[in-house]
Amino acid sequence: MEPRLPSELNPALGRYLVLLDKWNRTHALTALPPGARREELLQDAAALLPFLAPLPPGSRVADLGTGMGSPAVVLALARPDLEVFGVDASSKKMAFLRQVALELSIPNLKPLHGRMEDLPALEADWGTAKALGSLDMLLGWWARHGRPGSPFFALKGPDWAEERVPSGWTATPHPYSLPTRGQRVVVALKPDSPGA
Template sequence: MKHPPQIATTVFGDNLTAAVRFTELLAAVGVERGLIGPREVDRLWDRHILNSAVIASALPEGARVVDLGSGAGLPGVPLIIARPDLEVTLLEPMARRVAWLTEVVDTLSLSASVVRGRAEEPAIKRQLAGADVVIARAVAPLARLWAWSAPLLREGGRLVALKGESADEEVERDGSAVARAGGSQPVVEQRGADLLAVPTTIVVVTRLEPKRPERHDRGRNPRRAGKHAQRP
């Protein structure tokens, strides 16, 4: 495994040791348990750890964040190491991955919660609703990801999806489905351009307030107007 690049100090500051420890765990136990491919070991810092952590600049101070489909802990674990002010929940349905995430959180003494389940399950929606931000990497196409994320977000909350090269294509393809499901027009942004050779591309969608009927439409609602609506 490579040493942390110089830039890791800028990204993780005083918490660099925890980032190094997480990278070592991924390279050893993570590979052994099939959570990450052996060919990823030499590119863990660039393609996984730093690439995840730089989305920190897209998240407000103290935000309540759900990492939907956290898997090996990406992007949620590097993010909480870089930004301990965030309240992060790592959501993952697979028992083996949940066990790994729980071990990581305990070993590194991170203030993150691990929840087992699927985003679309009613119990998970009840438990995690009201989040400020949902983050996700390599989980589902944008339209489906938005359908899973929206019920977890408060109004005005945001999905920050790490999408790489497919970002523009996904926005073009899924933008109207996202809008029909209560999302804003998705916006493609780059993060870490000043730090990384290949910056992280994210797609951001905001949960909009549900549309209310306009005043002049109200009279047309048969339940509100006309003789059927009048009390005797």
């Protein structure tokens, strides 16, 4: 199954890609060729949308190591009732993401510049990360920034199965594919005890 971006997001996502192209010429944000950006940065993020469905309005989402806002931008546009933090240590990527939130009028997208290990706890209800690190690293950061008992959703390639799942967590893989960029998986991570 390929993830599908809701069609009503197309105008905003088109403007996102134009802005990324413009910034990339002077700030070298990404080496991804322009033709691959929609699929890799935006369509891929849509694989997470079904997992956001149970979250009540007002919940706080954290995208750790968001880079240019993947997956945070798609999550914030699809669920304007949620507060979506995109966290990254790169000041130029966070400057770009602030401009995205401003120019595309996405008030619930909150770019946050800093290192995960230094920032105050976000107390988020739901977490995600793409292309950031091992499950061990991700859940280490999540112990700081997630509320006790909150789930984490890692966007990974098929080789995730070679990783060790940290004790106290159950990992459930949800495989999907992208049109040209191959097999991917959402690894849904839930703590074994709700207060963990």
